[in-house]
Amino acid sequence: NAGVTQTPKFRVLKTGQSMTLLCAQDMNHEYMYWYRQDPGMGLRLIHYSVGEGTTAKGEVPDGYNVSRLKKQNFLLGLESAAPSQTSVYFCASSLDWAGGYTFGSGTRLTVV
Amino acid sequence: SQQGEEDPQALSIQEGENATMNCSYKTSINNLQWYRQNSGRGLVHLILIRSNEREKHSGRLRVTLDTSKKSSSLLITASRAADTASYFCATGNYGQNFVFGPGTRLSVLP
Secondary structure, three states: OOOOOEEEEEEEEEEOOOOOEEEEEEEOOOOEEEEEOOOOOOOEEEEEOOOOOOEOHHHHOOOOEEOOOOOOOEEEOOOOOOHHHHHEEEEEEOOOOOOOOEEEOOOEEEEO | OOOEEEEEOOOEOOOOOOOEEEEEEOOOOOEEEEEEOOOOOOOEEOOOEEEEOOOEEOEEEEEEEEEEOOEEEEEEEEOOOHHHEEEEEEEEEOOOOOOOOOOOEEOOOE
16 A cells, blocks of 8 residues: 555664664655654654755754655664654655645654 | 644543534644544544635535634534544645644544
8 A cells, every 4th residue: 555654663772772764655755754753742843855865954853864865765863862762753755845744653762 | 933733632522523623823824734643653634724715624524724813623523433533733834844733632432
């Protein structure tokens, strides 16, 4: 089925470890986004991309890096995980800035 | 900030009743979207309404937009247990990213 696929679904990291979250979409969408969701705070934008090879910072970019080497993939990296990065991470994509977003099912990350 | 703020934070109703939730925002927008999130899942796009539109329908959903009051409402008619979820509004302007509110948790009781 068409959509946005996130891997992994769950992960536990120790403080200081690094990891990469992968997002893949097969809808030929130009725009892709990484959000984090914390209780009572809604979704906050970490980084986004408006096309292959482009990335930009969102609302809460510190401690994260991203890459969009292929149009269908958007990677989110944590270089040195901190407990404050414990959250649920969602990837989303859209055809353009105004299109409805298609979300992945999320990655639950715990940093201990 | 143009962040939308949903109201109420939580809502409990009986099956068959209508559910209304509101979204208020602070600055002018080009469009507003509503999303649903079931527990443990990603958000699902429900409806998009543009600033020059006043009302849109999709099945049992009705969305209104009042740009003079900077507010929108989502009405779910004849609610079902399966409508139990969190509902988010997202506001946006051309060239800017959409900003999501903290959501309304809807519980539909059998």
